[in-house]
Amino acid sequence: xxxxxxxxxxxxxxxxxxxxxxxxxxxxxxxxxxxxxxxxxxxxxxxxxxxxxxxxxxxxxxxxxxxxxxxxxxxxxxxxxxxxxxxxxxxxxxxxxxxxxxxxxxxxxxxxxxxxxxxxxxxxxxxxxxxxxxxxxxxxxxxxxxxxxxxxxxxxxxxxxxxxxxxxxxxxxxxxxxxxxxxxxxxxxxxxxxxxxxxxxxxxxxxxxxxxxxxxxxxxxxxxxxxxxxxxxxxxxxxxxxxxxxxxxxxxxxxxxxxxxxxxxxxxxxxxxxxxxxxxxxxxxxxxxxxxxxxxxxxxxxxxxxxxxxxxxxxxxxxxxxxxxxxxxxxxxxxxxxxxxxxxxxxxxxxxxxxxxxxxxxxxxxxxxxxxxxxxxxxxxxxxxxxxxxxxxxxxxxxxxxxxxxxxxxxxxxxxxxxxxxxxxxxxxxxxxxxxxxxxxxxxxxxxxxxxxxxxxxxxxxxxxxxxxxxxxxxxxxxxxxxxxxxxxxxxxxxxxxxxxxxxxxxxxxxxxxxxxxxxxxxxxxxxxxxxxxxxxxxxxxxxxxxxxxxxxxxxxxxxxxxxxxxx
Amino acid sequence: xxxxxxxxxxxxxxxxxxxxxxxxxxxxxxxxxxxxxxxxxxxxxxxxxxxxxxxxxxxxxxxxxxxxxxxxxxxxxxxxxxxxxxxxxxxxxxxxxxxxxxxxxxxxxxxxxxxxxxxxxxxxxxxxxxxxxxxxxxxxxxxxxxxxxxxxxxxxxxxxxxxxxxxxxxxxxxxxxxxxxxxxxxxxxxxxxxxxxxxxxxxxxxxxxxxxxxxxxxxxxxxxxxxxxxxxxxxxxxxxxxxxxxxxxxxxxxxxxxxxxxxxxxxxxxxxxxxxxxxxxxxxxxxxxxxxxxxxxxxxxxxxxxxxxxxxxxxxxxxxxxxxxxxxxxxxxxxxxxxxxxxxxxxxx
Numbered sequence: 001x002x003x004x005x006x007x008x009x010x011x012x013x014x015x016x017x018x019x020x021x022x023x024x025x026x027x028x029x030x031x032x033x034x035x036x037x038x039x040x041x042x043x044x045x046x047x048x049x050x051x052x053x054x055x056x057x058x059x060x061x062x063x064x065x066x067x068x069x070x071x072x073x074x075x076x077x078x079x080x081x082x083x084x085x086x087x088x089x090x091x092x093x094x095x096x097x098x099x100x101x102x103x104x105x106x107x108x109x110x111x112x113x114x115x116x117x118x119x120x121x122x123x124x125x126x127x128x129x130x131x132x133x134x135x136x137x138x139x140x141x142x143x144x145x146x147x148x149x150x151x152x153x154x155x156x157x158x159x160x161x162x163x164x165x166x167x168x169x170x171x172x173x174x175x176x177x178x179x180x181x182x183x184x185x186x187x188x189x190x191x192x193x194x195x196x197x198x199x200x201x202x203x204x205x206x207x208x209x210x211x212x213x214x215x216x217x218x219x220x221x222x223x224x225x226x227x228x229x230x231x232x233x234x235x236x237x238x239x240x241x242x243x244x245x246x247x248x249x250x251x252x253x254x255x256x257x258x259x260x261x262x263x264x265x266x267x268x269x270x271x272x273x274x275x276x277x278x279x280x281x282x283x284x285x286x287x288x289x290x291x292x293x294x295x296x297x298x299x300x301x302x303x304x305x306x307x308x309x310x311x312x313x314x315x316x317x318x319x320x321x322x323x324x325x326x327x328x329x330x331x332x333x334x335x336x337x338x339x340x341x342x343x344x345x346x347x348x349x350x351x352x353x354x355x356x357x358x359x360x361x362x363x364x365x366x367x368x369x370x371x372x373x374x375x376x377x378x379x380x381x382x383x384x385x386x387x388x389x390x391x392x393x394x395x396x397x398x399x400x401x402x403x404x405x406x407x408x409x410x411x412x413x414x415x416x417x418x419x420x421x422x423x424x425x426x427x428x429x430x431x432x433x434x435x436x437x438x439x440x441x442x443x444x445x446x447x448x449x450x451x452x453x454x455x456x457x458x459x460x461x462x463x464x465x466x467x468x469x470x471x472x473x474x475x476x477x478x479x480x481x482x483x484x485x486x487x488x489x490x491x492x493x494x495x496x497x498x499x500x501x502x503x504x505x506x507x508x509x510x511x512x513x514x515x516x517x518x519x520x521x522x523x524x525x526x527x528x529x530x531x532x533x534x535x536x537x538x539x540x541x542x543x544x545x546x547x548x549x550x551x552x553x554x555x556x557x558x559x560x561x562x563x564x565x566x567x568x
Numbered sequence: 569x570x571x572x573x574x575x576x577x578x579x580x581x582x583x584x585x586x587x588x589x590x591x592x593x594x595x596x597x598x599x600x601x602x603x604x605x606x607x608x609x610x611x612x613x614x615x616x617x618x619x620x621x622x623x624x625x626x627x628x629x630x631x632x633x634x635x636x637x638x639x640x641x642x643x644x645x646x647x648x649x650x651x652x653x654x655x656x657x658x659x660x661x662x663x664x665x666x667x668x669x670x671x672x673x674x675x676x677x678x679x680x681x682x683x684x685x686x687x688x689x690x691x692x693x694x695x696x697x698x699x700x701x702x703x704x705x706x707x708x709x710x711x712x713x714x715x716x717x718x719x720x721x722x723x724x725x726x727x728x729x730x731x732x733x734x735x736x737x738x739x740x741x742x743x744x745x746x747x748x749x750x751x752x753x754x755x756x757x758x759x760x761x762x763x764x765x766x767x768x769x770x771x772x773x774x775x776x777x778x779x780x781x782x783x784x785x786x787x788x789x790x791x792x793x794x795x796x797x798x799x800x801x802x803x804x805x806x807x808x809x810x811x812x813x814x815x816x817x818x819x820x821x822x823x824x825x826x827x828x829x830x831x832x833x834x835x836x837x838x839x840x841x842x843x844x845x846x847x848x849x850x851x852x853x854x855x856x857x858x859x860x861x862x863x864x865x866x867x868x869x870x871x872x873x874x875x876x877x878x879x880x881x882x883x884x885x886x887x888x889x890x891x892x893x894x895x896x897x898x899x900x901x902x903x904x905x906x907x908x909x910x911x912x913x914x915x916x917x
Contacts, residue, residue: 470618471651475665475717476639485664489655 035417075220086167117510373445407451575624602774644714810873836879
């Protein structure tokens with residue numbers, strides 16, 4: 001009797017293992033590999049033979065070529081501007097002794113709670129044609145060009161301040177880890193403030209700066225909402241072009257090849273980064289580190305200059321946020337004319353959001369997609385992490401690498417691959433058409449979140465003391481019981497944190513969403529983008545403000561949940 | 569009670585434990601001692617069932633347990649990190665194994681409280697998170713969690729290694745007392761020779777997957793069977809050729825110059841002592857080269873016939889040596905341990 005039970009048990013675990021393996025094989029082929037391969041195939045193979053017609057079409061389209069040039073121009077410019085601003089911010093926040101830095105930091109942190117399309121919309125609200133600041137300037141200088149905030153300069157300006165988040169997070173962490181004793185040692189040898197920064201502090205930060213630079217370059221290359229909203233006719237980059245070309249069937253191949261170019265650039269850069277990380281990392285030799293102390297700038301003029309720059313940056317960062325919040329409490333008249341008057345303040349916009357379902361609808365749709373995808377991704381990656389932790393062989397390696405594929409590819413390419421592959425019935429999906437369906441966006445959201453989630457959860461799993469599992473086994477617990485009672489509770493906090501971050505990231509996504517959303521279910525990012533169109537109604541603009549404020553609140557809560565409580 | 573019979577354990581091509589034969593008696597505190605990578609932990613884990621021998625068999629009370637799964641062996645383990653479950657409180661940690669066995673709730677409660685009382689954990693401590701306990705309390709929880717299942721054997725894998733020195737000594741005493749109180753057979757793994765000497769009834773010294781010597785702490789220390797054991801345990805002097813020549817001169821031969829001769833530091837005397845018969849005592853003269861003061865004792869280095877011999881002298885208030893002093897040195901030849909060049913075995917006595 002007992003051996004039958006045992007046999008049954010063993011057989012059922014085997015069966016479960018087989019089912020899981022089959023599921024992952026199907027998932028990886030259907031969503032991570034085949035669409036991307038198919039994209040290449042449909043672009044380069046016409047009527048069964050290799051064809052470079054798409055390349056020819058690309059080269060002969062001056063708009064497409066221009067967009068490529070623009071993207072690289074933007075990426076290179078951003079590398080410089082963002083590093084200058086970003087490193088300055090990090091030094092001001094962590095290294096120099098600056099008066100009022102606590103308040104200033106709040107301003108610099110704003111990009112953490114609003115980014116992407118929401119941020120660009122906010123800048124347009126301030127600097128755009130009917131923007132608050134533009135109105136103000138036009139009032140002071142008659143004949144001021146109200147259309148000033150457009151093109152290369154505008155895109156560069158918006159994006160420079162939009163993507164310093166990486167510096168504020170990663171570089172700040174790195175500078176806090178600089179061994180203060182090395183700074184004191186340099187001082188004792190008579191080095192000046194700026195000499196120390198140049199020769200001691202920045203070299204220690206070099207690996208982080210390098211990694212952040214690569215990220216900036218990639219963000220610059222794949223810029224979407226900034227050029228779309230403030231780029232105007234003359235400055236469009238790759239992604240907006242792909243969007244335009246993808247809309248018509250005849251030019252889809254140009255869209256595809258553009259996305260492939262973007263993909264190749266991304267892969268080359270990421271591999272380059274990986275290589276540099278593998279062999280170029282310096283290791284601090286100090287055993288007893290002391291934490292960094294704020295440095296007072298000795299030179300009076302330099303001190304004043306740094307203070308002025310710090311406060312100016314604060315204004316640039318804080319102004320859009322403050323104005324969005326203020327104007328979200330005003331009526332349509334104020335929003336339309338970008339003027340403020342006490343008797344025009346109202347709560348109507350908020351009331352509308354919470355009483356009128358059509359106003360709340362985009363929120364509802366975005367929350368549903370983000371929450372569902374965040375949950376499913378965590379479920380999948382938990383399973384993968386557990387498999388990776390328990391087994392190490394060629395299949396699990398393959399599984400891990402496959403899960404990381406979306407990290408190598410720009411989301412535009414992933415989106416196009418899905419669109420082109422599943423716009424007709426396909427046996428992989430039981431002959432269902434995915435393109436244009438409600439499910440498309442969910443699938444894409446899941447795909448793009450996989451790499452980050454897997455990295456985090458795998459790390460969480462691997463930091464668990466292995467003897468916990470052995471102890472449970474020694475006390476007689478089965479592997480499932482151990483997972484449920486011991487391991488899961490241990491990694492639950494990081495799991496929830498990753499889930500919240502994922503949810504927050506996707507909530508107002510535009511860049512990926514715009515390719516895939518079901519037209520009847522417009523998510524938040526899409527609605528916010530449309531509110532920046534010149535023909536958008538004032539009501540739409542008012543709602544955009546409210547959407548943005550609520551998003552900021554949600555992001556703040558999310559970030560507090562993830563990071564804030566830990567520091568206590 | 570426990571018997572390892574011709575056990576060999578491989579990790580791939582690497583032989584971690586080679587042809588192991590070992591007997592552990594009932595209620596014994598038995599220590600596996602050796603440097604890291606010597607196979608002691610692997611041996612322990614094979615007893616628990618985490619690793620499987622590629623050859624040989626393990627018996628427990630005459631029963632062959634070589635292929636028995638971990639949970640059926642009734643061997644409980646205390647881990648190096650204690651491996652207390654951080655998300656469960658102290659009570660739940662101790663109750664874990666009983667709960668897995670589906671023991672009725674009241675019985676679990678009775679057993680847990682009973683065990684907690686025995687290891688001196690209070691009612692309030694049972695409700696605490698494990699992270700709120702001190703190192704000593706954590707050790708008691710780990711032991712309670714292991715013992716509540718009434719195992720046949722308790723195995724401990726370097727449970728004191730990541731504690732600071734003072735706590736280590738205190739917990740060592742506590743551990744020994746608990747083992748005596750429960751009267752359980754304990755297998756203990758450590759690389760710390762002092763720990764092994766103070767705790768154990770018997771010790772097995774491991775080196776490169778092979779047991780070099782099994783014996784009581786005194787046997788291991790004073791009559792090390794191999795050169796490795798004699799070097800691994802305690803500080804020791806190797807007698808260089810000029811001293812060996814002197815030895816042969818005074819004792820009338822018998823000490824081969826190409827053999828290796830050792831004498832423990834505390835067996836090197838600078839005062840003629842009472843017990844030893846004159847005939848068996850070697851007398852040397854040396855000059856004090858260096859002195860390291862440790863408080864309780866001082867470690868001296870003497871230059872003897874061009875070679876260095878060290879000893880330790882208790883700081884008992886008697887006149888100390890000064891650097892440069894000429895000092896008489898006495899060594900009882902019974903304290904000299906000799907090993908042949910290749911086959912290292914003892915030829916003293």
